[in-house]
Amino acid sequence: MSNATMNSDAARGRPVAFRGGGFAPRPQRWVAFVVFAALIALAEWGTRVGWISPLTLPRPSDVLATFRDLISTGLLFDHMGPSLARLAVGSAIGVAAGIGTGILIGLFSHVRSGLVPVVAALFPIPKIALLPLFVIWFGIGEGSKYALIAFGTFTPTVVATYGAVDNVDRTLIRMGQSFGLSWISIVRKIVLPGAMPGILSGMRISLAIAIILLVAAEMLGAEYGIGAYILEAGSLYDLERLFAGVVILSLLGVLVSAAIGVVERRLLAWRT
Amino acid sequence: MDIRLEGIGHSYDNVEVMREISLEIPAGRIVCIVGPSGCGKSTLLRIIGGLERPTQGRVLQIGVPPEGCLNPLTYVFQDFALLPWRSVHGNVSLVLEDHGIPDAEADEIIADVLARTKLSDFAKALPRQLSGGMKQRVAIARALAVKPAVLLMDEPLSALDSQTRELLMDDLVSLYARQPFTAIYVTHNLNEAVRLGHSIVVLSRRPGQIREVVHLDRPLQERALGDPELEARQKYLWDLMRAEARAADAELVNV
Numbered sequence: 226m227s228n229a230t231m232n233s234d235a236a237r238g239r240p241v242a243f244r245g246g247g248f249a250p251r252p253q254r255w256v257a258f259v260v261f262a263a264l265i266a267l268a269e270w271g272t273r274v275g276w277i278s279p280l281t282l283p284r285p286s287d288v289l290a291t292f293r294d295l296i297s298t299g300l301l302f303d304h305m306g307p308s309l310a311r312l313a314v315g316s317a318i319g320v321a322a323g324i325g326t327g328i329l330i331g332l333f334s335h336v337r338s339g340l341v342p343v344v345a346a347l348f349p350i351p352k353i354a355l356l357p358l359f360v361i362w363f364g365i366g367e368g369s370k371y372a373l374i375a376f377g378t379f380t381p382t383v384v385a386t387y388g389a390v391d392n393v394d395r396t397l398i399r400m401g402q403s404f405g406l407s408w409i410s411i412v413r414k415i416v417l418p419g420a421m422p423g424i425l426s427g428m429r430i431s432l433a434i435a436i437i438l439l440v441a442a443e444m445l446g447a448e449y450g451i452g453a454y455i456l457e458a459g460s461l462y463d464l465e466r467l468f469a470g471v472v473i474l475s476l477l478g479v480l481v482s483a484a485i486g487v488v489e490r491r492l493l494a495w496r497t
Numbered sequence: 498m499d500i501r502l503e504g505i506g507h508s509y510d511n512v513e514v515m516r517e518i519s520l521e522i523p524a525g526r527i528v529c530i531v532g533p534s535g536c537g538k539s540t541l542l543r544i545i546g547g548l549e550r551p552t553q554g555r556v557l558q559i560g561v562p563p564e565g566c567l568n569p570l571t572y573v574f575q576d577f578a579l580l581p582w583r584s585v586h587g588n589v590s591l592v593l594e595d596h597g598i599p600d601a602e603a604d605e606i607i608a609d610v611l612a613r614t615k616l617s618d619f620a621k622a623l624p625r626q627l628s629g630g631m632k633q634r635v636a637i638a639r640a641l642a643v644k645p646a647v648l649l650m651d652e653p654l655s656a657l658d659s660q661t662r663e664l665l666m667d668d669l670v671s672l673y674a675r676q677p678f679t680a681i682y683v684t685h686n687l688n689e690a691v692r693l694g695h696s697i698v699v700l701s702r703r704p705g706q707i708r709e710v711v712h713l714d715r716p717l718q719e720r721a722l723g724d725p726e727l728e729a730r731q732k733y734l735w736d737l738m739r740a741e742a743r744a745a746d747a748e749l750v751n752v
């Protein structure tokens with residue numbers, strides 16, 4: 226560019242180049258579907274053409290057929306029913322106990338000093354390794370499965386909750402005290418709602434862990450349940466059924482996450 | 498109900514923040530407290546409101562709070578301190594809920610204070626939908642709802658732009674004209690002090706001590722923007738404070 230044109234450019238003025246924007250992801254529903262559809266189409270095409278051998282990956286359409294069989298024979302519901310019950314009971318116990326403990330840790334110095342190291346010690350234990358112990362404690366039936374899931378969801382919920390309680394705006398608590406609100410009112414009306422965003426995002430993690438543990442528990446001594454179904458398929462190298470089971474798990478994960486999303490939108494509508 | 502401070506002194510881990518503050522706040526008057534940054538104004542207000550224990554001296558309530566008073570010493574915070582998850586109505590009702598007031602009566606109180614702060618149309622709005630001035634009016638409505646004996650206001654207008662501040666000062670004056678209240682009003686802004694204070698307490702820099710108490714007798718409603726007498730008083734206050742403020746500004750905060 227010559228000097229002359231640059232000068233005339235400067236004289237006429239140039240629009241300021243835009244450099245803001247970004248860093249603010251917004252939900253784009255269809256993108257997820259496109260990604261899923263593309264991956265499945267790729268697998269289907271690969272298995273049909275032959276560059277993916279049927280031993281490596283089952284054909285998606287075959288998995289779909291297996292899935293349809295599962296529904297038509299009613300077997301799906303025989304497996305889903307107990308699994309969902311275990312997931313619901315176990316994670317309800319774990320999450321409730323975790324939120325309670327997390328709030329106590331967040332509010333009382335002695336509880337905090339006493340329990341934070343305990344939680345830190347419990348957190349990294351692979352809960353699956355404790356399954357035999359739970360079987361001895363709670364029996365081979367439902368008890369040990371509930372316990373495993375509850376225990377697995379408990380620790381992440383505790384950590385998320387007390388972190389969230391720590392982050393509640395102190396000036397709001399001072400405000401409550403200055404109006405003479407009772408302790409229980411301050412906890413119920415200020416601390417708990419203020420901690421809710423953190424608790425809910427912790428629950429996303431806890432519930433994903435719950436699904437993993439559900440399958441693990443069911444692989445060890447359950448007649449019905451998605452875990453049992455996957456284990457059986459796996460031991461027979463029945464890849465179609467194995468994948469059908471895996472798809473159910475993924476769907477379960479998506480559903481749980483969507484459910485939390487709905488709760489978040491209901492409870493956290495006040496957030497800017 | 499009057500408030501009397503007797504020889505209040507306070508230290509934070511060996512840092513003396515204020516010393517020997519004795520003061521009388523008579524019922525029905527607004528006492529402004531001004532002073533350089535860090536001289537302990539907020540701390541003093543927290544002590545008066547019972548949110549902090551002074552290391553020396555004591556705060557006395559003299560007489561009984563008025564009939565129906567639910568929270569004799571009531572704060573209005575600089576940053577509003579509204580619960581973002583509650584509507585305007587909910588934020589006011591928060592402070593009534595612990596007192597076992599029947600719903601109908603509580604709704605009446607809320608409607609009354611929202612009307613007095615000109616917020617009736619916004620009862621259902623969430624705090625994030627409100628402007629700064631409206632948020633502070635909600636906080637004032639909430640404080641009025643408990644029929645306080647003494648309002649403790651810590652820079653209530655400092656988070657607002659100057660136009661909104663003027664408007665809110667007018668609102669406070671008309672609230673006072675309708676029903677005189679007692680208030681301790683901490684501010685940085687000398688203009689607010691001369692507009693709203695019946696007496697103005699000037700604190701020295703840390704450790705905060707009372708340097709002077711300036712009395713203004715003119716009724717609040719008659720004090721207008723740009724009044725020469727008020728300007729003179731404001732200048733007098735500023736001259737008192739200038740050296741202190743400069744010295745305070747130059748001090749290291751070695752806490």
Ligand SMILES: Nc1ncnc2c1ncn2[C@@H]1O[C@H](COP(=O)(O)OP(=O)(O)OP(=O)(O)O)[C@@H](O)[C@H]1O
Binds near residue numbers: 533536539540685750
């Ligand atoms: N909780 C605390 N712990 C230790 N020091 C504190 C604490 N609160 C306040 N201080 C110190 O006490 C002094 C007085 O603080 P305070 O907030 O009361 O001043 P202030 O007059 O309100 O100041 P500003 O005008 O900036 O609001 C400051 O030096 C501050 O650093």
Ligand SMILES: [Mg+2]
Binds near residue numbers: 538539540
């Ligand atoms: Mg302050």
